[in-house]
Amino acid sequence: MMENPFAIIEKRIDRIESILLNIQERLDKTDSTQSTGDFLTVDEAAAYLNISKSAIYEKTSSRSIPHLKKGKRLYFVKQELADWVKTSRQRTIAEIEAEPASIMVVSKSRRAS
Structure with missing residues (x-):
């Protein structure tokens, strides 16, 4: 004899609900670790910047x-x-070379006024 279709649907809904609760718990855990994870210790900062602890x-x-x-x-x-x-x-060579040209354009426009 076939199982009641409403019982099958109820089991599936219960399973989906438990999966959603599990996902929500994981999201809550990652949110709390990310907010405190923004702070670094001296060792972590040295590793992040790729410099020695003494330099830090x-x-x-x-x-x-x-x-x-x-x-x-x-x-x-x-x-x-x-x-x-x-x-x-550090500025690139192209940025440095472009700077005097822009200064000259500004100074010429000031003289024209």
Whole structure:
């Protein structure tokens, strides 16, 4: 004899519901780890920037790198480190060569007025 189709549907809905709850729990866990995962220790910051720990300590003591200090511990925000690296960007030769031309255009337009 065939099983009741409503019982089959109910079993499938229960299974889908448990899968969805499992997915939601995993998402909640990743959200909480990502919010705390933005902070790096000295070792992690050194690995992220590919420099030595002593270079990290030197840069923090000279206050040339953004950092947080809580008690005796140093922390770094990953995004702040990325922004700090980007500010040290060197201009290309083409950018440097284009700069005098733009300055000359501006100065010529000022003289014409």
